[in-house]
Amino acid sequence: MKFKVVVLAVVVIFVTSCGNEKKEEKSSAPVEVKKEVVKKEATTNPMDDKGIGPITSLTLADIDETMVAEGKELFKMKCSACHKISKRVVGPALAGITERRSPEWIMNMILNPEEMVAKNPIAKKLLAEYLAPMANQNLTEKEARVILEYFRTKKAK
């Protein structure tokens, strides 16, 4: 019995010393994120969560009707197979989305869904609930922005 333990120890040491070059980078990233998760969940309001992605800060002006119209068309083509405004389908119903999430978070979820569902706490929770990961529809920032404008006209009732 005792001998076996020693052998195991040797094997473990050996395995960890052999081929350890790549291991470090891989293990470090998730650990950091985890810490962040714990803190944020405890302290932040979802409207303060800007998500992860290209949009770091966004100031909204009055609603621009031209953008709304463009956004509505794009939404219909690229999003409406999974999202309706009025009801849950594959993904959540979107009425009132701009009252529940920050504009940055919404755009990042559209533009960078893979990283969002992997790392952002709110997005992770949504994935656990809906099971279908948010699809990347390869929209440009400009396209995501007009869709956001359309969402601003769809308030919760």
Place this chain on the structure above:
Amino acid sequence: MKTIFKSLLAITVVSLVLSSCGNGSSSKKGALSSSVAEKVYVAPGEHDEFYAFVSGGFSGQLAVYGLPSGRLFKVIPVFSVDAEKAYGFNEETKPMLNTSHGFIPWDDSHHPDISQTNGELDGRYVFINGNNTPRIAKIDLTTFETTEIIEIPNSAGNHSSSFVTENTEYVVAGTRFSIPFPQRDMPIDEYKGNFKGALTFISVDPKDGAMDIKFQIMMPGFNYDLSHPGRGKSHGWFFFTTYNTEEANSLLEVNASQNDKDFIAAINWKKIEEYVNNGGGKKVPSRYAHNVYSDETHSATSTIKKEVLIVNPSDVPGAVYFLPTPKSPHGCDVDPTGEYIVGNGKLSADLTIHSFSKMIKAIEDKKFTGEAYGIPILDFDAVHAGTVKQSGLGPLHTEFDGKGNAYTTFFISSEVVKWKIGTWEVIDRKPTYYSVGHLMIPGGNSRKPYGKYVLAMNKITKDRYLPTGPEVTQSAQLYDITGDKMELLLDFPTIGEPHYAAGIPADIVAKNSKKIYKLEESKHEFVTKSEADSKVVRDGNEVHIYMTMIRSHFAPDNIEGIQVGDKVYFHVTNLEQDYDVPHGISMIGAQTSELLIMPGQTETFVWYPKQVGVWPFYCTDFCSALHQEMQGYVRVSPKGSKVPIKFTLDGDAVDAE
């Protein structure tokens, strides 16, 4: 006892682990050293250095492998229907296989060649020939799909094809079998003098790659076996091997082997092009199909062309010559400088090499020994550069490494022989397993070969793999050619007959590879760009279903009002806009294949419902965690039923809000 055994086992395990980890010294094991394995090992997640496009021979397809690993990435359907990709089964691609003989679902694909600019591979297209019902296809290397097929009229056994000139000005198709011209009802034994061999020059539009037959040279009734373009100094010329200069029409294995020498035909295509551009040649009625697939409409169209321009070689003096070449030459290969033309007499043990500059001088000095049907025959000694002597049995094909060496396959003696250009001496020889046909060095048909590997393609494998009944795999073998001696690295199985291949550094092609089709750019006649636009439309007994798919449902997924005897079109659009998310669809009882639809693409299949009931359809490509949920139902009522057309998703009419 038990404990001791366990301890021993543990020690053994530890020592095994130790010896396998980081042990640099390579102990030779049989023919292959462990460093050989490293040379072909591409670690999980890493990419190969080269693409190899290997023809499927009688499978009619083109396979894409990585080198050095030999891993198969894709089988591109070209001349044969392919249920996996619905090629030739869906409505969009059926026109690709149209010919003047109607829909022909199969062909024998032989010689892929990659497009060139300034004599170097540019990685835009691969061309490949169909032998049986003569056709040339073009594969677009942004999508890895067949986008154009042109039928070759007045041709048969389209074998000396599809090689490109050094700026892809032309892709060339030469007839293997001569046939009556014009085609007519006549006694076969009146072959001699009445049958002709067409050499076809297909222009390739430099902008969009569109193919068009520019002219056909109507040559004497020999068999035109293989061909290669001149390059560098010989750019503007094309060389074709011939056999059966005896013009035999029966028992060719004896009767076509009578002459001591056959010919390599040297064609000055620039001269003929000039002649044609100045109004030369004769437009002759003909019928051949030209099929084009568009990435905008995701659909192919087929047009029957009615005319072709014929050039009689004796009408263009100075454009065509014959170079006498011993013993039914097969391969016809031009070295990277364009100076040497290698003719491999398959019934000889020697390789005959002609010199381009000597040929030009001999033409100037009129060193002719006769003529055949008005075409001058050049004096052998005046054009001959050298001979590689007694190098093996049954020489077939030669490729070049760009470092002054040539590599020739020998079918009968099953080997690859390396020899030096200029001294004609043999440097090395290695066995192949077995009966090697073509060989390929990436860029080996260009001014700039990438002389790192040679791939030998074998007709017979016998004992090399696990047996699979009477039919066993054919295979390719990879050799390292960076040293003086060739080194066998890898065997790998291939699809069909790996007749010939073209290779190219991966980075030239990979960066242009398309990832999705943009939905908003689709011009498909039956595209459905959003769920809100999906619908079912009846038109007499035809019903058109405009359907969408996304992870993980179809819209609509409940359809009613279909009747027995209807012809039901499923026009299905994949709404995904993400890389690598295709969906499939199949319908119970549909007499066709499934569809495999790429993001942003629309495809169509036809279903003839024959039985009343409620029948399901489902997604055939495992697309997501809820793939098994991706399904729907069609209600089929008796003919003349009052059940109205109705289509829903989740009980609602489908809309966006």
